[in-house]
Amino acid sequence: MARYDEFAEWYEQWVGDGPPLIAAQSGLLPDVTGARVLDIACGQGRMSRHLARLGADVVGVDISAAMLDKARAIGPDGIAYVRADVARHPSWWDGRPFDGCTCDLALMDIDELAGTLSTVTTVLRRGGWFVASIVHPCFPGNEKGRSSWPPGEGYEREGPRRTTIPTASGSGWARPTASCLPS
Numbered sequence: 001m002a003r004y005d006e007f008a009e010w011y012e013q014w015v016g017d018g019p020p021l022i023a024a025q026s027g028l029l030p031d032v033t034g035a036r037v038l039d040i041a042c043g044q045g046r047m048s049r050h051l052a053r054l055g056a057d058v059v060g061v062d063i064s065a066a067m068l069d070k071a072r073a074i075g076p077d078g079i080a081y082v083r084a085d086v087a088r089h090p091s092w093w094d095g096r097p098f099d100g101c102t103c104d105l106a107l108m109d110i111d112e113l114a115g116t117l118s119t120v121t122t123v124l125r126r127g128g129w130f131v132a133s134i135v136h137p138c139f140p141g142n143e144k145g146r147s148s149w150p151p152g153e154g155y156e157r158e159g160p161r162r163t164t165i166p167t168a169s170g171s172g173w174a175r176p177t178a179s180c181l182p183s
Contacts, residue, residue: 002062002063002064002065002066002067003064003109004043004062004063004064004066004067004109005064005065005066005067006066008044008064008066008067008069008070011043011044011067012044012070015043015044015046017046017049017074018046019050020046020047020050020104020105020133021104021105021133022047022102022104022131022132022133023047023050025133028131029054029102029131030100030129032051032054032055032056032099032100033054033055033056034055034056034057035055035056035057035099035100036056036057036059036096036097036098036099036100037051037056037057037058037059037098037099037100037101037102038058038059038060038061038098038100038101038102038123038124039051039058039059039060039061039101039102039103039104040061040086040101040102040103040106040116040119040120040132041061041062041063041086041103041106041107041109041110042060042061042062042067042068042071042081043062043064043067043070043071043106044067044070044071044074045060045068045070045071045072045074045079045081046104047060047102047104048060048071048079048081049074049075049076049079051102052076052078052079057078058078058079058080059079059080059081059082059098060079060080060081060082061081061082061083061084061086061092062081062082062083062084063083063084063085063086064083065083068081068083086110086115086116086119087110087111087112087113087114087115087116087119088112088115088119089119090119090122090123093122093123097123097124097125097126097128098123098124098125098128099125099128099129100124100128100129100130100131101120101123101124101128101129101130101131102130102131102132103116103130103131103132103133104132104133105133105134105135106134107132107134108134108135
């Protein structure tokens with residue numbers, strides 16, 4: 001059972017079907033008319049539906065069967081929803097590159113960030129785009145939606161953090177992503 005399976009009902013009511021955060025920020029999304037777009041950790045399909053309304057050919061992928069059931073029930077039929085772990089090799093992928101990828105308010109809850117970003121580099125066409133939003137780490141969730149921050153690795157931990165961004169060839173580059181050093 002995926003962690004969001006147990007509170008899919010609550011999440012759908014809490015989030016609703018308003019515009020996704022990415023959509024609410026002018027200029028983040030390029031024109032997606034006719035574009036093939038992967039919505040990573042699509043949940044109940046809010047971002048997927050938004051992209052489809054803008055004219056994109058959308059594939060939504062999520063690990064939670066319960067959230068995907070919600071997405072399929074809401075529709076429309078033209079969106080392909082796939083149950084898969086995006087942090088693993090994308091065996092679900094048909095080999096046709098995506099023009100773009102989105103991930104709205106979910107990267108912070110994916111345990112294997114490096115694997116997820118590796119999937120993005122694998123499925124995205126050369127020159128494609130990736131737009132993501134996250135919850136600020138000082139708001140890690142509540143009793144219904146806990147963050148996946150490892151113990152001792154929350155916002156309040158001081159010191160540099162490093163992220164390795166994998167490439168399709170398996171090599172990657174690393175850079176500090178945040179510094180929480182006392183002033």
